[in-house]
Amino acid sequence: MNILILGGGGREHSLAWAALQNPKCDKLIVAPGNAGIATIAECAEIDICDGLAVAEFCGENAIDLVIIGPEAPLAAGVADDLRGAGLAVFGPSAAAARLESSKAFTKEICAAVGAPTAAHAHFTEAGAAKAHVRAEGAPIVVKADGLAAGKGVILASTVDEACAAIDEMFGGGFGAAGAEVVIEEFMTGEEASFFVLVDGETCLPIGTAQDHKRVGEGDTGPNTGGMGAYSPAPVLTDAVAATALSQIIRPTMAEMVRRGMPYRGVLYAGLMIEDGAPRLVEYNVRFGDPECQVLMMRLGAQALDLIHACAEGRLESAQVNWADDHAMTVVLAARGYPGAHGKGSVIRGLDGLTEDSCHQMFHAGTGRDGADVVATGGRVLNATARGTTLQAARDRAYALADAVDWAEGFCRRDIGWRALG
Ligand code: AMP
Numbered sequence: 001m002n003i004l005i006l007g008g009g010g011r012e013h014s015l016a017w018a019a020l021q022n023p024k025c026d027k028l029i030v031a032p033g034n035a036g037i038a039t040i041a042e043c044a045e046i047d048i049c050d051g052l053a054v055a056e057f058c059g060e061n062a063i064d065l066v067i068i069g070p071e072a073p074l075a076a077g078v079a080d081d082l083r084g085a086g087l088a089v090f091g092p093s094a095a096a097a098r099l100e101s102s103k104a105f106t107k108e109i110c111a112a113v114g115a116p117t118a119a120h121a122h123f124t125e126a127g128a129a130k131a132h133v134r135a136e137g138a139p140i141v142v143k144a145d146g147l148a149a150g151k152g153v154i155l156a157s158t159v160d161e162a163c164a165a166i167d168e169m170f171g172g173g174f175g176a177a178g179a180e181v182v183i184e185e186f187m188t189g190e191e192a193s194f195f196v197l198v199d200g201e202t203c204l205p206i207g208t209a210q211d212h213k214r215v216g217e218g219d220t221g222p223n224t225g226g227m228g229a230y231s232p233a234p235v236l237t238d239a240v241a242a243t244a245l246s247q248i249i250r251p252t253m254a255e256m257v258r259r260g261m262p263y264r265g266v267l268y269a270g271l272m273i274e275d276g277a278p279r280l281v282e283y284n285v286r287f288g289d290p291e292c293q294v295l296m297m298r299l300g301a302q303a304l305d306l307i308h309a310c311a312e313g314r315l316e317s318a319q320v321n322w323a324d325d326h327a328m329t330v331v332l333a334a335r336g337y338p339g340a341h342g343k344g345s346v347i348r349g350l351d352g353l354t355e356d357s358c359h360q361m362f363h364a365g366t367g368r369d370g371a372d373v374v375a376t377g378g379r380v381l382n383a384t385a386r387g388t389t390l391q392a393a394r395d396r397a398y399a400l401a402d403a404v405d406w407a408e409g410f411c412r413r414d415i416g417w418r419a420l421g
């Protein structure tokens, strides 16, 4: 099987690494890839948000399966164009991708099926939104509707803070994403991520994870794309997972079928869990990054079989061979991230790392400058490891992170603190 993966982050490096372990993978191309991916697969420069260009590339390269990593090509309808060209695709249609790109759409579906989530109201004008906030009081959550690169959510601890966020969103501070605003009840509890493959109506859970969104130790400071993750998430017990499937995920997927927009791909449900009861925080229509890295490390070669079965609508007969293990990934980021940070600094020590089925340094924002590997983004490397306990996975991940010689980078030292106690 010839496979094309779209994307160039740590998520796609881990997907490529897992796919290559499966003997069914004959050829692998990643577009655009990064310096780490280039050491294991062919990388191609194509516009991954241009579905017709991707379809043409697939024809020229005899691609059998396309795995779409990030949300932007999904929201742009690349999966639709590829399916239209007769390709097997892992990733939802643009219509189904609205579960991530439109918070108002997701809320409407939750209301239609009675899925537990935060109470909310939707506004297209600042005055009414602020009046609602004053009536409800704080803490309260203000969200820009649409993709705002993870920055469109303000957890306001006071009414003034919420009103300022509303003014900023309607004032264009978040671009087109802020044209509509959702105001939500602030939910308490512990957050965890649940990953489920869906090929229409069949839902196959493939793992749980928790990430650390804040840049600072103790989960403080500004939000990031994620500074580290571990799997499984202890709070997402089998009982909680069963409740989330029966009350939230299966009804949502059935409603999508009913509306003529069946979901195909991985559904990432962000859940808030309090006293064993899960409520939906949000859906994403892709694997989390860096959550994917810990899932791929645990699933290994079977990940490709599962993804292929999902793309071909064969999930009903697929099954996951769960290992009783744990994985952790620690993100190495450029100093200053998520704010302004340098680019182009040289990363040394990558060649001498011990990498095997339990240790991998996945690359995110890296590129080549001659013979050197250099940082090209904010999140740059993902030191990822597996072990029989979370502590063992943690020790290995940090040993890998510490073996890299990169003075311009940093990582949080407390990934997994909640689970490790
Ligand atoms: P979102 O982009 O919707 O995932 O929001 C980003 C983060 O904000 C989530 O992962 C939660 O940690 C937090 N968050 C979002 N909505 C709520 C809510 N209604 N109550 C509490 N925390 C929330």
Ligand code: GLY
Pocket (backbone or CB within 6 Å): 211, 225, 226, 284, 287, 288, 289, 290, 291
């Ligand atoms: N790590 C969070 C996300 O991928 O959305």
